Amino acid sequence: MAEITLTVNGRSVTKSVKGNTLLVEFLREDLRLTGTHVGCDTSQCGACVVHVNGKDVKACTMFAVEADGAEVATIEGEAAPDGTLSAVQAAFQEHHGLQCGFCTPGMVMTATALLRDNPKPTEAEVRDYLEGNICRCTGYHNIVKAIMAASGQDVTSIAAE
Amino acid sequence: MYAFDVVRPSSLDEAVAALGEEDAQALSGGQTLIPTLKQRLAMPSKLVSLTGIADLQGVSADGGTITIGGATPHATVAAEAGSFPALAQLAGNIGDPAVRNRGTIGGSLANNDPSACYPAAALGAGATITTNSRAIAADDYFQGLFTTALDEGEVVTSVSFPVPEKAAYVKFEQPASRFALVGVFVTKSGGDVRVAVTGASNDGVFRWSEAEAALSGNFAPEAIDGLSVSGDDMISDLHGSGAYRAHLVGVMTKRAVAAANG
Known part of the structure; x- marks a missing residue:
């Protein structure tokens, strides 16, 4: 297990994760941000795309520990807090x-x-x-x-x- | 996936030390390694991430040479390798945008997938692959399917390309994977012509020497009329037979020469 600290949709998060935890698993299962989907789990389909430090990446093909220190943006953070859509x-x-x-x-x-x-x-x-x-x-x-x-x-x- | 730890060293020395441990394996962009781990085709005890090492990042041009850090993602090469347009274009057509933001040149060359694009660029341009311990000429580096001159624990720190006078890369894309069914990288510098073919051979990337000889006398598509490669040693799968790939080698080479001539 490794402790990671990252910013997800503007909020700082610190959690312990296993080495083989994928970023998408961390988002969906540890943070319960289930808007990021898993379609193929083989980096073909793009249902899991999130932004890491402003770059679009497939969260099924990156480990959560690789996002330590990063700014992550998911679909949940796209609308304004009052619900106004992007x-x-x-x-x-x-x-x-x-x-x-x-x-x-x-x-x-x-x-x-x-x-x-x-x-x-x-x-x-x-x-x-x-x-x-x-x-x-x-x-x-x-x-x-x-x-x-x-x-x-x-x-x-x-x-x- | 089997269980393993991931460490993220910030210096090359730390990474090399960590890779000295039993069953440790380097992790660059992970766009091939992570799918491999998911299929349980590899069982490392520890992954040593290289993408947090600042010295392995970036593109620099110096005179007639362009040097790319081993952990530089394809998207950065596509955006910053403007002094070698054929290389920038090749990088910008690997996979898809999200894959290009993670996948790295060093990872691609260390893996040496027989259908990957970068091996064709390195061999076709006569690049030098620099590691933590030595410099290896591309002609000595590629040693067959998923096989390179790299030793256990050796890390690709940078790749230097002499910028050719003319160059182009043309790939016939396998539409599902976006890997090259056949890809040909052609360069011309003075009378020296190199033709590197990926995606085709069971032995991985190779130089088509007969075409090089013909093109060094006349750098035009018709110079290779009548030349062909044998389909016997070509990859044969549901996407194309060996004979089909052998045919594509000729077609892609002609297209690459035409593109290089602008």
Whole structure:
């Protein structure tokens, strides 16, 4: 066991963890932050994407002890404390960027990371950036549309397919 | 996963000392090692994380050489290796964005997956792999499937690439894994041409010497018309037969030469 101290959604947390505890297990089971999902557990699907020191990573493929001292952001921290959705979350709601919703936390965290580095991406850049996020409902069209809308770009010309 | 401890040294000396313990193993970005541990294909007693060591991070360019710290993630190489565009582009197409924020060049080269991208860059550019104890030329470093010249406990501290006059990397991507079904890294510096192929051979990355000889006389795609590699020693799996991969080696080499010529 090792004691780790990290900041999760702005709050400092200190816990003892086993060496082989994955970051996603730590978030879900030790902190009960179950918004971060486990889809494939093989770093393919992206349902577990969180931010570590501002970078999007797959929490199923990183150990909790590697996040010692880091700033971690999960889907639970995206809305304001009063419940006001982030721009990306609001756009997903407005443009129905989800079907079953299982992939949505990872999609929102990935999209948020993209827009931080590239505030006005093209549709092709959005699709390219989502390479590691799989929606098994295949609802990509509205996900892409939502991300384009969240970036403040006009999406009226993106027709439904 | 089996039980193990993870230590996070802040200096190379501490890491090397920790790796001297029985069954200790280096952990870099973990994008291959962690899935391997989940499948219980490895049973280390201790993982020694290298990503907290400041000396192993970063990209620096000096004259005609670009040097990358062993624990530098792919995303950083993609963003900062601008003086060697083919290398930056290769790094920016490994896996997906989240994988590129964790996976490292040293981890990739130490693992030497036969379908990984970085081995093609290192061999194709004639890089030098520097460890905590020595410098190894890429031509001596790759020794077959998941096999390198690294000794037990030896750590890749940096990789230096001489920046070539012309270069390109083209990969035919396996769409599910995003590894190279076949990837070819071509460089030209004066009359010296190197062609390194990943994803194809059962022995891992290799140089296609016949193509190098033909291209050093005429650096154009048509220079390798009529040349072919045998499919006998190629990887054959459900994604492609050995013969198919052998065919792709020619096609990808031509595309890489065309791309290098701009």
